[in-house]
Amino acid sequence: MGSERRKYDVLIAGGGIVGCYVAYFLKQRAPAIEVAVVEPDATYEYASTVRASGGARRLFSCPENIEMSNFSIERIRHFAAEMAVGNEPAPIDWVEQGYLFIVAGDAAMRMLEENARVQQSLGADVRMLDRDGLRSLLPSMHVDDLDGGAWSPGDGWCDPNGFLQGTRRKVKSLGVEFIQDRVSGFVLNNGRISAAALGGGGVIEADHFVNAAGAWSAQVSAMAGMALPVSPLRRFEHYFTGHRQIEPLPYVKDLQRLAFRSEGRGFSGGLVNSNEPRGFNFDVDHRYFDEVVWPALAHRFPTAFGGVKCHRTWSGLYEQCELDGNPIIGTWTGNHENFYVAAGFSGHGMMHAPAAGRAIAELIDAGRFETIDLGRLGYERVMKNEPYRERGIL
Incomplete structure (x- = not known):
């Protein structure tokens, strides 16, 4: 090279x-x-x-x-064909199961609604859900402490x-x-x-x-x-399985930075610590899942994650704009x-x-x-x- x-x-x-x-x-x-x-x-x-x-x-x-x-999601959707070289496609396993932001409190709901109006004005398919709507979308999710969420069914994830x-x-x-x-x-x-x-x-x-x-x-x-x-901010990603099967999940995200999604027969996600010391640190703290992530998962999806097994944890860096x-x-x-x-x-x-x-x-x-x-x-x-x-x- x-x-x-x-x-x-x-x-x-x-x-x-x-x-x-x-x-x-x-x-x-x-x-x-x-x-x-x-x-x-x-x-x-x-x-x-x-x-x-x-x-x-x-x-x-x-x-x-x-x-x-x-713009970018459309390129990702059609990536396999657009980025083909000769007759060899470029698969990236796009999964279109949507995103779901969940919040509690009237102020947070107003904020989501205001954001949704901007998103919709720019052509995004975003649907506001109240507590009953959340329960209908994801029956396994504990929603009694939530007031609603914003769901974008056309979003997703790739490899x-x-x-x-x-x-x-x-x-x-x-x-x-x-x-x-x-x-x-x-x-x-x-x-x-x-x-x-x-x-x-x-x-x-x-x-x-x-x-x-x-x-x-x-x-x-x-x-x-x-x-x-711009500073390097370490964050962990975990692949884990629950002790009971539940419905396929969108990418679920809350304002405490818990974020996870379905991944094959299990789930992938984590909870970013915004106060993590900045630096080029790729060490893995295996206690973090048990002490921080699992309690948040078990609270939100008690049926699936009252018992959970973390199969793998890895670290990566956000390029965090400190401004x-x-x-x-x-x-x-x-x-x-x-x-x-x-x-x-x-x-x-x-x-x-x-x-x-x-x-x-x-x-x-x-x-x-x-x-x-x-x-x-x-x-x-x-x-x-x-x-x-x-x-x-x-």
Whole structure:
């Protein structure tokens, strides 16, 4: 995966799902464009996508996130055919069993209803359910302490590793070059970045540079003098089975960050600790499931999870945007404007990668957002310290 070329039109730091989709849409817009992706680990052992839950949903409050989901979910639905190479499809096992956000309290219900109106106005199929509606949808769920929820039946989940590997295979077939190395610095020249230094030695010139390094994106931006408020946040995913069978579940999520779904004969999910110390920590705490996750599961689905067996626990990293939990997508206005960032997705990178990749490709090729206006997700809000947060959505 070494490179013989020393000059490209676009150099992308980070070969995860976001970086791959930037490369894909650049090639869709301009097939002759020369694109290189610098990725240090060809196995993707610690990549966030392969350790993710694979969920994709429209249940957001910010219009930009809803619109990115609308676009991205359609690409995921048709991924097997769109990302086929020759006659070989790219299956990712899309499961369309919906998402369900559950809440308690009048204020939380009003918030869900307001969010639902925005979602519906942008074409999302979102249905509000009261307590009886929840009980009808999921008879095994304890609902006496809930007031209702928002259900989006067209949402679902996929195999995240298949999603990443299929995208990577497709962009390689389009002529994108992958360089197994790490960006170790940038060469600045007259207000622009002219080249990137690689950890293994050598310098690669390019006209445009993209930071899609995920949990490592703050380090990449710092090499250009850009302070990016993105930190690695460890979270656990668990595969578990209950002691009794229940109805197939959508992706169930509450405001305490319990989130889980059906997975084959069992279930996959977890409960994110927002106060987890930041850092590149992949250690697994096997007590966490018994002490934190199981009690929440047993309360919500006592029939199934009064007894439960956790078969596997693994850790992964959110690229947490510490400003507001929303991604940073765009250029550094007034500084090195040939440097683009697509990072800080805070757990939503896989589901929004197609839309984010298209957005960066538009900026590079046309100098502006042409489809979804993501201006409010730009770096300007970081410079002004003006958070743009989701309402009641994690």
